[in-house]
Amino acid sequence: MPLHTALTARLGIDAPVIAAPLGRGSTPRFVTAVADAGAFAFVALMHMPEADIATTLADYTRVVEPTRFGVNLTLIRDQRRRLAAALDAGIRTVSLWYGDPEPYVEQAKAAGATVFWTVGRLADAARAADLGVDVLVCQGRDAGGHLVGTAGTIALLPAVVDAAGGIPVVAAGGIADGRGLASALVMGADGVWMGTRFVASEESANHPGYKQRVVDAxxxxxxxxxxxxxxxxxxxxxVIRNSTVSRWEEAGCPRSGERPGEGEVIGAHPNGRSFLRYTDASPWEGFEGDWEAGAHYAGASAPLIHGIEPVARIVASVVEGAELALRRATAATRPVISTPESETR
Ligand SMILES: Cc1cc2nc3c(=O)[nH]c(=O)nc-3n(C[C@H](O)[C@H](O)[C@H](O)COP(=O)(O)O)c2cc1C
Known part of the structure; x- marks a missing residue:
């Protein structure tokens, strides 16, 4: 039972599975593995210096076609130049979140790009069609990383599908296996968008200790x-609780600027940049220092994750698990809707 949906048709992929941007975890190796598995990954450009985008994206497009992955922009700052650089690099799938997407939708559509918008509120979902958005990402509060809405995925998703006016919707937050994909499809979504599940993949460049913490959480x-x-x-x-969280709680949860170890350098990344306690970055491969004290973003999906696996196996098992869950659910309803045996005697 192949799971072909409006999402797979739109992106030309085999599996209705998207790998969320994972900070610096989404390297060319990771993005290639996702594309080769028949799924689709997004790369976050938020923190990339504008001047480096062209050369950085060239590292990706050398190994994977620019149409087989997308870029993600966090709209808490002006992202027009980053978007222009990505479009110049041939990227034709753009994901927006955390801010007003309107000017960026226009800019992306003018270049013929497909636009995703991550929403957590019904009012935003209802605006999407008028804005020209192509795909909505419905992020439930169960998600890992930064959060846009207030409601959990299971209640929010059908409501967003209803409000979306026919635009394909992808479900995010708390999904890590085939049962999550099956449920999302049953609730009217066209696929899933998973972050934490892919952090704990062999190919992601998130710090190995952070990956293991996802598995153990x-x-x-x-x-x-x-x-x-x-x-x-x-x-x-x-996030997953760690020593920075406990020190802060033990100090009585003081406000920002007055917390224990504020401004302290806890390590350095391979690019030489020092890493401060309380920074919003999460530690990635090659980090030197106290990786355990950094932000370990994870969703309510983490307890469903039992190992660090290759991307191909993750995608295949999510699809196979969804097919099985859908068959089981269909079979389970049969005794209820068929004539009871006692009545046929
Ligand atoms: C390590 C990590 C980094 C993330 N960074 C981004 C980001 O830069 N942009 C974005 O739109 N979402 C980001 N997210 C949120 C995801 O897009 C998604 O909503 C979330 O991972 C879904 O919940 P899940 O982790 O339970 O799958 C991030 C999530 C994680 C776990």
Missing amino acids: GFDDLLETRLFDGGWPDSPHR
Whole structure:
């Protein structure tokens, strides 16, 4: 039972599965693995210096066609030049979130790009058709990383589908396996958008210790907070509890600027940039220092993740699991809708 939807048709992919941008975790190797698995990945440009975008994206397009992955822009700052550089590099799929998408939709559509917009509120979903957005990402509060809405995925998704006016919707937040994909399809979505599941993949360049923490995390280890605000103030996000969280809690949860170890350098990234406690970046491969104290973004999906696996296996098992879940659900309804045996005697 191939799972072909409006999303797979639009992107020319085999599996209705999208890998969310994972900060610096979404390297050319990772993006290639996702494309080769028949799925689609987005690369976050938010923190990339504008001047470096062309050369950085060239590292991607050398190994994967620019039409087989997309870029993601966080609209808390002016992103027009980053978008222009990505369009110049041949990228034709753009994802927007955290701000007013209107000017960026126009800019992307003028270049013939497909535009995704991540929403968490019905009022935004209802605006999407008029804005010219092509695909909505419905992010439930269960998500890992920064959060845009207030409602959990299972209630928000059908409501967003209803409000979207026929635009394809992709479900994000708390989804890590085939049952999540099956549920999303049943609720009217055209695919899923997973972050945490792909952090714990062999090919992502997130720090190995962070990946293992995703695998080990239980529900009680997850925390919604505004703590990791360096570079992105006052924005809610979901993380796995760690020593920075506990030190802050032990100090009575003081406000930003007065927290323990504020401004302290806890390590350095391979690019030489120092890494401050409370920064919004999460540690990636090659980090030297106290990686455990950094932000380990993870959704309510983390407890469903039991190993660091190759991307191809993750995508295949999500699709196969969804097919199985859909067959099981169909079979399970049969006794209810067929004539009971006792009545046929
Ligand atoms: C490590 C990490 C980094 C993220 N960075 C971004 C980002 O730059 N842009 C974005 O639109 N979403 C970002 N997200 C959020 C995801 O797009 C998505 O909403 C979330 O991962 C879905 O929940 P899940 O983690 O339970 O799958 C990030 C999520 C994680 C886990």
